[in-house]
Amino acid sequence: MSAVLPAAQPVPIQAATKSRAPYRVMPGFKLSLGFTIFYLTLIVLIPLSAVFLKTFTMTWEAFWSAVTSERVMASYRLTFGASLIAAFINVIFGGIVAWVLVRYRFPGKRFVDALVDLPFALPTAVAGITLTALYSSNGWLGTFIEGTLGIKVAFTPLGVVLALTFIGLPFVVRTVQPVLEDAERELEEAAASLGASSLQTFVKVVFPTIMPSLMTGFALAFARATGEYGSVIFIAGNMPMVSEITPLFIITKLEQYDYAGATAIAVVMLVVSFLMLLTINLLQAWARGKSGK
Numbered sequence: 001m002s003a004v005l006p007a008a009q010p011v012p013i014q015a016a017t018k019s020r021a022p023y024r025v026m027p028g029f030k031l032s033l034g035f036t037i038f039y040l041t042l043i044v045l046i047p048l049s050a051v052f053l054k055t056f057t058m059t060w061e062a063f064w065s066a067v068t069s070e071r072v073m074a075s076y077r078l079t080f081g082a083s084l085i086a087a088f089i090n091v092i093f094g095g096i097v098a099w100v101l102v103r104y105r106f107p108g109k110r111f112v113d114a115l116v117d118l119p120f121a122l123p124t125a126v127a128g129i130t131l132t133a134l135y136s137s138n139g140w141l142g143t144f145i146e147g148t149l150g151i152k153v154a155f156t157p158l159g160v161v162l163a164l165t166f167i168g169l170p171f172v173v174r175t176v177q178p179v180l181e182d183a184e185r186e187l188e189e190a191a192a193s194l195g196a197s198s199l200q201t202f203v204k205v206v207f208p209t210i211m212p213s214l215m216t217g218f219a220l221a222f223a224r225a226t227g228e229y230g231s232v233i234f235i236a237g238n239m240p241m242v243s244e245i246t247p248l249f250i251i252t253k254l255e256q257y258d259y260a261g262a263t264a265i266a267v268v269m270l271v272v273s274f275l276m277l278l279t280i281n282l283l284q285a286w287a288r289g290k291s292g293k
Contacts, residue, residue, distance in 0.1 A: 051270065054263040066261040067268045071240055072249060078157055079246040080272065083225035086164035090221045091214050094172030101173070102180040116174070119167045124230030131163055132235045155237030160245065163231045168221030175217035179210050212284050219280040226273050 055063065066072070101113055119127065135142040135153040146152050153159050183206070191201045229247040236243040246269055253262035 048270070051263045051266050054260055055267045058260045058264060062260075063264050066264045071244070072246070072265060074241045075244050075246040075249045076268070076272075078160060078243065079226060079269075082157060082160045082164055082245075083222050085161050086168055086225050087218045087222040089161075089165050090168045090172045091218050094169050094217060094221075095176055095210070095214060097169070098173045098176040098180055102177060116170050118170075120170050124167065124228065125234070127166060128163060128231040128234035131159070131166065131231065135159060135162065135235065154235050155239070155243060157236075157243055159235040159237070160232055160243060163235050164225040164228055167228055167231055168225050171220035171224060172214070172217030175220065176210055176213045179213040183209050212288050215280055215284040219277055219284075222280075223273060223277060226269065 132154055133139050137146055187205050188201050191205050232245055233248055238244050250262045250265050
């Protein structure tokens with residue numbers, strides 16, 4: 001009699017799948033990480049290191065004198081203060097714009113959506129000239145505002161806030177918009193069915209969902225505003241102790257061939273901006289942890 005061979009056992013699909021190496025479109029981890037570090041070093045770390053190295057050529061007394069003079073301190077207050085105010089304004093109204101673009105349908109919606117990106121595409125110098133022409137004493141809007149309300153916009157700190165608000169709006173809208181699009185509408189409907197009012201639904205359901213993205217948009221708008229130059233110098237008037245921003249003061253130092261003084265002021269701006277962004281990122285992480293995401 002012939003021996004009966006045992007039937008072949010089928011290989012489990014899961015085991016066969018695990019034995020395969022994962023498919024990657026990009027090269028391996030080591031090569032990709034090496035290129036990433038090289039690129040960031042070349043584009044970010046080396047220029048920032050050059051700023052610090054040039055500043056280290058100064059003595060402590062010269063550095064302190066350069067970064068704490070009365071005129072420089074006034075430019076700090078205007079630059080960081082106007083950037084914070086503009087970022088807060090953009091968080092409020094940028095959030096409303098994102099809400100309208102996501103939750104409502106109306107004629108010309110695509111056109112309005114495209115207008116949000118205009119500050120991205122428009123050269124900053126063109127934006128500054130346009131805002132100055134509109135809000136100067138003889139401009140279309142400036143004539144009405146100054147003549148009727150008695151408020152002067154151009155060549156004042158208010159004009160600086162206006163320009164920084166203009167260039168920072170897209171950062172908030174484009175950060176909040178995809179979060180609202182992906183938000184679960186069923187949670188809002190469930191809250192409404194349980195008797196929650198519209199305000200309670202927004203505060204308890206919607207706002208915790210979009211708060212991390214609002215904080216991200218705030219950080220991006222603030223970081224963009226602190227370094228803005230082109231759209232501000234025209235409408236600011238550049239009056240010392242009144243409407244002179246710190247980036248303009250750095251340019252003035254460079255024109256005077258005071259490279260160490262310019263880099264010293266740049267280092268202060270860099271450190272303050274980094275601390276602000278770090279604080280915002282920590283608050284954002286806390287908000288995400290609190291919401292369970």
